[in-house]
Amino acid sequence: MIHQYINNGFYIVLDVNSGSVHVVDKITYDMIALIVENHLEWADKDCIQTALMKDAMFAKEKVAVEEFHEILEEILTLRESGQLFSEDIYEKSMEAFQNRQTVVKALCLHIAHDCNLKCRYCFAEEGEYHGRRALMSFEVGKKALDFLVVNSGSRVNLEVDFFGGEPLMNWQVVKDLVAYGRSLEEPHHKKFRFTLTTNGVLLDQDILDFVNQEMANVVLSIDGRKSVHDKMRPLAGGQGSYDLVLPKFQKVARSRNQTNYYVRGTFTHFNKDFAADVCHLADLGFEQISIEPVVAPENEDYALTKDDIPELLAEYDKLAVELIRRHKEGKGVNFFHFMIDLEGGPCVYKRLSGCGSGTEYLAVTPWGDFYPCHQFVGQDKFLMGNVDEGIVNTDIREAFRSCNVYAKEKCRDCFAKFYCSGGCAANAYNFQGSIQGTYDLGCELQRKRVECAIMIKAALADADT
Numbered sequence: 001m002i003h004q005y006i007n008n009g010f011y012i013v014l015d016v017n018s019g020s021v022h023v024v025d026k027i028t029y030d031m032i033a034l035i036v037e038n039h040l041e042w043a044d045k046d047c048i049q050t051a052l053m054k055d056a057m058f059a060k061e062k063v064a065v066e067e068f069h070e071i072l073e074e075i076l077t078l079r080e081s082g083q084l085f086s087e088d089i090y091e092k093s094m095e096a097f098q099n100r101q102t103v104v105k106a107l108c109l110h111i112a113h114d115c116n117l118k119c120r121y122c123f124a125e126e127g128e129y130h131g132r133r134a135l136m137s138f139e140v141g142k143k144a145l146d147f148l149v150v151n152s153g154s155r156v157n158l159e160v161d162f163f164g165g166e167p168l169m170n171w172q173v174v175k176d177l178v179a180y181g182r183s184l185e186e187p188h189h190k191k192f193r194f195t196l197t198t199n200g201v202l203l204d205q206d207i208l209d210f211v212n213q214e215m216a217n218v219v220l221s222i223d224g225r226k227s228v229h230d231k232m233r234p235l236a237g238g239q240g241s242y243d244l245v246l247p248k249f250q251k252v253a254r255s256r257n258q259t260n261y262y263v264r265g266t267f268t269h270f271n272k273d274f275a276a277d278v279c280h281l282a283d284l285g286f287e288q289i290s291i292e293p294v295v296a297p298e299n300e301d302y303a304l305t306k307d308d309i310p311e312l313l314a315e316y317d318k319l320a321v322e323l324i325r326r327h328k329e330g331k332g333v334n335f336f337h338f339m340i341d342l343e344g345g346p347c348v349y350k351r352l353s354g355c356g357s358g359t360e361y362l363a364v365t366p367w368g369d370f371y372p373c374h375q376f377v378g379q380d381k382f383l384m385g386n387v388d389e390g391i392v393n394t395d396i397r398e399a400f401r402s403c404n405v406y407a408k409e410k411c412r413d414c415f416a417k418f419y420c421s422g423g424c425a426a427n428a429y430n431f432q433g434s435i436q437g438t439y440d441l442g443c444e445l446q447r448k449r450v451e452c453a454i455m456i457k458a459a460l461a462d463a464d465t
Helices: 026-037 045-053 065-080 091-098 138-150 167-188 205-214 226-232 242-255 275-283 306-328 348-353 394-401 425-432 440-464
Strands: 002-007 010-015 020-024 106-110 157-163 191-198 215-221 261-267 288-293 361-364 369-371
Touching (some): 010 026, 020 440, 026 045, 106 138, 157 167, 167 191, 205 242, 215 242, 275 288, 275 306, 306 440
Parallel strands (some): 106 361, 157 191, 191 215, 261 288
Antiparallel strands (some): 010 020, 361 369
16 A cells, blocks of 8 residues: 655655655656556566556656666665565454453553543543542552552553543542552562643642652643633633643653653644644743644534644644754754654554553543543443453453454555554544544544654655755
8 A cells, every 4th residue: 555645845655554654756756656546566567667658747758768767666676675565464463463362551540530620622521521520549549550460461561540530639549559559569570650640730849749759751731822721721710720830830841851741732623723832832841742633522612623624734734844943943842743653663563453442451430440441431331340340341342352453444545544553442432433433533634643744754854864
């Protein structure tokens, strides 16, 4: 499978199955396009040459014969080396992959189903998750960590995210669970990697000191410009929260030397010019930034719709060019949706199956129920078990185990499938009623983000030569 596109003056050819990226000139770009159009990917040299020479674009008077043959030889060399027109070698192994023995690697602990903000777009309904307000007890959290250790097999590194609601509303239990997790490490040959996700309202120096000592990563919720943030993320009394949390977040970023954290925002229909929010956060000194599209029913006034897509795609292009400029000026930032590893990256099976929700990753409610991930919490259909009994509903686990890019009809022929891994199961379910479906608006944006990410790599490589 070949994907070709032009972005910011770069002619880019992506060989999907091998992951090879080629930045070429227009003639080479057009030649590859004609080969694909005429289904000549694996034809012999003479057949390809004859077909191409019939096209007016490659008539002798348009392209020099010597240049034509040189380019064709380069294309054929790439083909023989498996970097162009490569075959899909992964689909055949999917049955074995689906039947693999999985282990639990990560838990999302809903330490607090309560929140001190009233974010308009919150999928958890102000931290309640379609249910009652509650705080996780130490005993429930302790059982969750025990479950993780027992069900992690031989895996050493384990992930635990303290989530909410707002986890700082149950801070003592967070601290106690970190201490308990550390006590399990040596006797069980495990290593816990803790993450805290917070809105920052209750953040103070004592908490920051503990976070910097124990948390491998911190996620800080801020949407960008003051007007944007305050519109969607007010305090319980209706006042904006931007002025309260911004200086705290800046302090966090500085104290962690601009690493092992990121500020995470959400853009909506009200700020489709989200590039301005990314730049705003960068200008405030943040170097690790994520601004993500809201996912919401179309009847919400802040929801993104298909009519917004052209504007959003153009905005991603605009942002990509701006981030290149900043990088060249020595003011580079990491924008998470443009981060891509073309040399290594996730293993093949991770590329095929995604985040591991429902199998390798589980969410735990304050009262100890297991769900496939935080976005399914409160939906009885996806209740998998609890910390006392373990996984009881194995059918849910099996359904998620079979969720991969080959099981989704729209993913099979999509060039971005090995980068998004089929997208978010929760979004697919909420919009199409099946975890094997897709969230079409999200797919459009994801494809653009992949294109921009690859283009940025090309632009920065070009600048270094």
